[in-house]
Amino acid sequence: MTDSLAVAVNRDGLHTLAVPTEFEAGGPFAVELHNHGEAAHVYLNLDDRLSTVARIGATNHYVETGESRRIQVETRDPSAWPNDPVRGKLKVVVGHGQETQYADVTFDAEHGRNEVQVAPDLSTPANEPDQGPPPVLRVLPVVVLGSVAVLLAVAAVFTGEGVNATVGGLATVAAGLCAVAAYFLLR
Incomplete structure (x- = not known):
């Protein structure tokens, strides 16, 4: 799993997008907008299924010429996710609707649940006597x-x-x- 989804804006001409068709995440990730041409407004939207486990703070992002911007996709606590992976679409729009593309996004709750929780008292060494003679x-x-x-x-x-x-x-x-x-x- 990767922690960022790269989107190329205006790489192949004005108001063009290059968006990966699939993306998998186990928690929060970033959408990286890379503008290769003129300044543009990029809209990001999660469909209803993805909105049950994730959210984007702002949907409209203005990206200057040659600028790269990271948009954080935040998630709820993975323990509150459904048992099955959540699949949905991330909608990416440029040029006020002139170009629209979708990425199939999968949030897999197992990734977050497989993390090992370490008890805080395990971080301090035990005061056991030396096993051998002095x-x-x-x-x-x-x-x-x-x-x-x-x-x-x-x-x-x-x-x-x-x-x-x-x-x-x-x-x-x-x-x-x-x-x-x-x-x-x-x-």
């Missing part, structure tokens, strides 16, 4: 194991030689990596 508890095992590794590494470096010193150095590096991991987990 960040400190998630990092605690890493901190404990890192501390044990540091203690073992320091003890190995001071009490041994050779292989013990190498293992102590590797344990110190591992403890440092655990500290870096704990830092990134707590951020």
Whole structure:
């Protein structure tokens, strides 16, 4: 569905109209008058069937040379429309009756009824507690194991030689990596 019905005025000569033969709407729409020639009066009229669901504020519109004008077609609340689509004719007249054309317009109430209504309370976030443990508890095992590794590494470096010193150095590096991991987990 589109929200505007384009009408070309004076495009093919003085007092000529080009009006789409069919148009479908689910609510308010605009009739866009595009004047390609001399200034003209354009009359818009909804037939009786369309008038049950829609209305045009003014029927007579003066359109200057080269001017485009949007005429709003307002509708009643779609929930008050009949269950079946409303079909009728939009009459477009130029040159005080010299040229008349009709567009078959269909208002489909289902379009308006298919809109989802969102409750206002759904727009505010719920204050639910975090499902997981606090960040400190998630990092605690890493901190404990890192501390044990540091203690073992320091003890190995001071009490041994050779292989013990190498293992102590590797344990110190591992403890440092655990500290870096704990830092990134707590951020």
